[in-house]
Amino acid sequence: MLTRFKPAVTISSTKLFSQNLSGCASLLKPGLKKLLYKRNIPGNSFSGSMATKTEQTSQRTSTEPPSDSNGTGQSDHTTASPSDYTIVKEGKAEILFPNKNKVFYNPVQEFNRDLTVAVISLFAEEQLKKKGLSVGGIGLEQSDKETTTDDLPTVDQDPTHMVQAGDKCQDGLTVLEALSATGLRAIRFAKEVPGIREIVANDLSREAVSSIQKNITHNGVDDLVVANHADASAFMYEHRGKQVKFDVIDLDPYGSPSAFLDSAVQSVKDGGLLCITCTDAAVMCGNGSETCWTKYGSMSLRAKYCHEMALRIVLSCLDRHANRYHRYIVPQLSLFADFYCRVFVRVYVSQAQAKRSASKQAMVYHCSGCDTFNVQRIGRIVEKNRSVKFHPGNGPPVGPACEHCSATHQIGGPIWAEPLHDAGFVQRLLSSVENSADRFNTAQRMVGMLSVVSEELPDCPMFYCLDKLASVVRVNCPPLLAVRSAILHAGYQVSLSHTCKTAVKTDAPPHVIWDIMRGWAKLNPVNPSRLSSDAVASTILGKEPGIEANFTIRADANPASRQKGLKRFQENPKYWGPKARAGRGEEAQEDRRKRLQGKRQQEQLDLKQFPCKRFKQGHCEYGDECRYSHELGDQENTTSSTVEQEKE
Numbered sequence: 056m057l058t059r060f061k062p063a064v065t066i067s068s069t070k071l072f073s074q075n076l077s078g079c080a081s082l083l084k085p086g087l088k089k090l091l092y093k094r095n096i097p098g099n100s101f102s103g104s105m106a107t108k109t110e111q112t113s114q115r116t117s118t119e120p121p122s123d124s125n126g127t128g129q130s131d132h133t134t135a136s137p138s139d140y141t142i143v144k145e146g147k148a149e150i151l152f153p154n155k156n157k158v159f160y161n162p163v164q165e166f167n168r169d170l171t172v173a174v175i176s177l178f179a180e181e182q183l184k185k186k187g188l189s190v191g192g193i194g195l196e197q198s199d200k201e202t203t204t205d206d207l208p209t210v211d212q213d214p215t216h217m218v219q220a221g222d223k224c225q226d227g228l229t230v231l232e233a234l235s236a237t238g239l240r241a242i243r244f245a246k247e248v249p250g251i252r253e254i255v256a257n258d259l260s261r262e263a264v265s266s267i268q269k270n271i272t273h274n275g276v277d278d279l280v281v282a283n284h285a286d287a288s289a290f291m292y293e294h295r296g297k298q299v300k301f302d303v304i305d306l307d308p309y310g311s312p313s314a315f316l317d318s319a320v321q322s323v324k325d326g327g328l329l330c331i332t333c334t335d336a337a338v339m340c341g342n343g344s345e346t347c348w349t350k351y352g353s354m355s356l357r358a359k360y361c362h363e364m365a366l367r368i369v370l371s372c373l374d375r376h377a378n379r380y381h382r383y384i385v386p387q388l389s390l391f392a393d394f395y396c397r398v399f400v401r402v403y404v405s406q407a408q409a410k411r412s413a414s415k416q417a418m419v420y421h422c423s424g425c426d427t428f429n430v431q432r433i434g435r436i437v438e439k440n441r442s443v444k445f446h447p448g449n450g451p452p453v454g455p456a457c458e459h460c461s462a463t464h465q466i467g468g469p470i471w472a473e474p475l476h477d478a479g480f481v482q483r484l485l486s487s488v489e490n491s492a493d494r495f496n497t498a499q500r501m502v503g504m505l506s507v508v509s510e511e512l513p514d515c516p517m518f519y520c521l522d523k524l525a526s527v528v529r530v531n532c533p534p535l536l537a538v539r540s541a542i543l544h545a546g547y548q549v550s551l552s553h554t555c556k557t558a559v560k561t562d563a564p565p566h567v568i569w570d571i572m573r574g575w576a577k578l579n580p581v582n583p584s585r586l587s588s589d590a591v592a593s594t595i596l597g598k599e600p601g602i603e604a605n606f607t608i609r610a611d612a613n614p615a616s617r618q619k620g621l622k623r624f625q626e627n628p629k630y631w632g633p634k635a636r637a638g639r640g641e642e643a644q645e646d647r648r649k650r651l652q653g654k655r656q657q658e659q660l661d662l663k664q665f666p667c668k669r670f671k672q673g674h675c676e677y678g679d680e681c682r683y684s685h686e687l688g689d690q691e692n693t694t695s696s697t698v699e700q701e702k703e
C-alpha cells in the first residue's frame with residue numbers, strides 16, 4: 056500500500072486543513088496563510104467542481120512537505136545550512152541541489168528541458184488563443200500577425216489580453232510534472248512558460264519533495280507550483296474519469312516510462328499534451344528485444360534505423376494504451392537526442408478515431424543479410440462514399456527469403472507508422488525558438504535539430520544508412536549528395552533523419568536503392584576476391600540493375616539545413632548519458648563514470664586505426680561491429696570526405 060498521504064505535519068496544522076480555509080485564514084499570520092492557501096490549491100483546482108471532502112483531504116495531505124529521512128517529522132529545509140547545497144542555474148530557475156546527491160539532477164538533459172519549455176509555451180499559446188488571450192515573449196508575436204493557423208481565432212494585441220510568463224493565469228494550463236526530482240522543470244515552466252494556472256511538481260521520494268518545496272520558495276513561485284508527494288501512477292489515476300484532468304503531463308522517469316503510460320493517457324485532458332522521456336533506449340534499439348516486448352509490447356530490432364524505430368515503438372505503445380479508453384494520440388514532435396527519446400503527443404478522445412489506430416501501426420520485416428526493410432500495416436481502412444470498413448492488413452510484403460540477397464527476415468514491431476511530427480507545429484516551434492533564441496542555452500542545437508526534423512519525409516518510416524549500404528555490397532562509400540541526387544533523378548523523394556547523419560530516408564522501393572548501389576559499384580568496381588566469399592554482396596551485385604543510376608549532383612539534393620551550416624548533429628556532450636539514480640552510492644558511480652567516459656570508445660577508435668585482416672582476406676563476419684577498420688585504401692578517402700562534407 057502507498058504511504059504517500061500520510062501527513063507529515065503537526066496535528067494542529069492538519070486540523071486547520073480540515074476546516075474551511077477561507078474562514079480561518081484571517082486568523083493566521085500572513086506567511087502561514089499563504090502556505091496553507093497554496094497547499095489547498097490542488098484539492099480545489101483539480102477537482103474543478105466540488106471534490107468530496109475525503110478527496111480534498113487526501114490531496115491536501117499529499118501535498119504536505121514530507122518529513123526528513125531521519126523521521127523527525129520536520130522538513131529538513133528548516134535545519135539545512137546553505138553549505139549543504141550547490142546552486143544550479145538553468146533557464147530562469149535557480150535550484151538548490153543537495154550536495155549529498157539524495158535527489159536526481161542531470162545537467163546533460165538541459166536540451167530536453169529547454170525543448171520542453173519551448174513546446175509547452177507554444178501549446179499554451181495555442182490553447183489561450185482559443186480563449187481570446189495571447190502570450191508574450193515566446194517569439195511568436197510577429198508570426199501571429201502574419202499567419203492565422205488552424206481553426207484558431209485571431210487575437211488582438213490588447214495588452215490586457217496578453218499573458219506573460221511568471222504571472223498566474225486563471226484561464227491557463229494545469230501542468231503535472233509527475234517525476235520532478237528537484238522541481239527544476241516545474242520551476243522553469245512557472246518562470247518561462249506564459250499562461251500557467253498551476254503546476255504540480257510530484258515525486259515519490261521524500262528527499263525530492265523536500266527539495267522541490269525548498270526550490271519553490273527559493274524561486275518565489277509559490278503561487279504557481281505545488282509540491283506533491285505521491286506515486287505518480289496513483290496520483291494520475293486519481294485524476295482520470297470525471298475528475299478534471301491536466302492540460303500537460305511531463306514524464307521524465309529513470310529508464311522506461313512504460314509503468315506510467317496507462318495512467319498518463321487517462322489523466323490528460325481531451326486534446327492535452329503528454330511530454331515523455333525514455334532513457335532505456337538500448338532495449339528499444341535491439342539490445343534486449345524481449346525486454347522491449349515486456350515494457351512496450353513491441354519487438355525491437357538491431358538495425359541502423361533503430362533510433363527512429365525506438366521513437367516509433369514508444370508512440371505505438373502510447374497509442375495502444377490510449378485506444379483502451381477510446382482515445383488516440385497525435386504526435387507533435389518526436390526526437391531522439393543523445394541517449395534518450397523525447398516525444399510530445401496530444402491525446403484526443405474519440406471512439407471512432409481510435410478504431411483507425413490499427414491502420415496506423417505496422418510490423419517491420421528486416422532482412423538479416425542486407426538490412427532491407429519492409430513495413431507492413433496491421434490494419435486497413437476501406438472508405439467508400441460514406442461507409443468506412445476496417446479490415447486486417449494484407450501481407451506479408453516479403454517472401455520467405457529476401458528478394459535481394461536471399462537471407463531470412465526478422466520481424467520487429469508493432470511500430471507507429473504514421474508521421475512522427477506535426478509539420479505545422481514543428482514549423483511554428485522553429486520560428487518561436489529562432490525569434491527568441493536568448494531564452495535558451497541550447498537554442499542553436501534546437502534550431503539545427505528542428506530544421507532537420509522539418510525536412511524529414513513524413514510518410515516514410517525508417518531509412519537506409521549510407522555507410523551500411525556501401526558495406527553490404529563491399530563498395531567504397533558514395534558521397535551523400537550523389538546518392539540523394541540519384542534517388543531524385545529516379546523520380547523519388549529523399550531526406551535525412553535527425554537521428555542519423557548519413558540517413559537516406561526515401562519513398563523509393565528497396566529494388567531502386569539496390570539498383571543505385573549496383574550503378575555505383577559499376578563506376579567503382581569491387582575487387583572480385585572480396586565478393587567471392589560474401590554471399591550477400593555477390594547475390595546483390597550479381598543482378599543487372601533495372602534502372603540506370605544518375606549520380607549527377609542536383610541542387611535540390613542538398614538540404615537547406617545543410618546549406619545553412621546549422622548545428623544539426625552534435626557531438627555527445629561531456630559526461631553524457633543517463634545519470635545513476637539518486638541516493639545509491641551515487642558519488643562513487645559518478646566518479647567512475649567520469650573516469651571511464653569515452654575510454655572504451657577511445658579504445659575502439661584506437662583499434663579502428665588498424666586494418667581488419669579478415670576483411671582484407673575477403674570476409675569478416677563481424678561486419679560493422681568489427682573492432683578493426685574495414686576501410687581500405689581509396690575507401691578511406693571517400694568515407695572521410697563524406698563525413699567532412701557533413702561537417703561543413
Ligand SMILES: C[S@@+](CC[C@H](N)C(=O)[O-])C[C@H]1O[C@@H](n2cnc3c(N)ncnc32)[C@H](O)[C@@H]1O
Pocket residue numbers: 158159160161164168233234235236237239240257258259260263285286287288307308309
Ligand atoms: C529522472 S528523475 C526526474 C528528473 C527531473 N524531471 C529533471 O528534469 O531534473 C526521476 C524521478 O522520479 C522519481 N520517481 C521514481 N519513481 C516514482 C514514482 N513511482 N512516482 C513518483 N516519482 C517517482 C524519482 O524519485 C526521481 O526523482
Ligand SMILES: [Zn+2]
Pocket residue numbers: 422423424425426427457458459460461462
Ligand atoms: Zn536481404
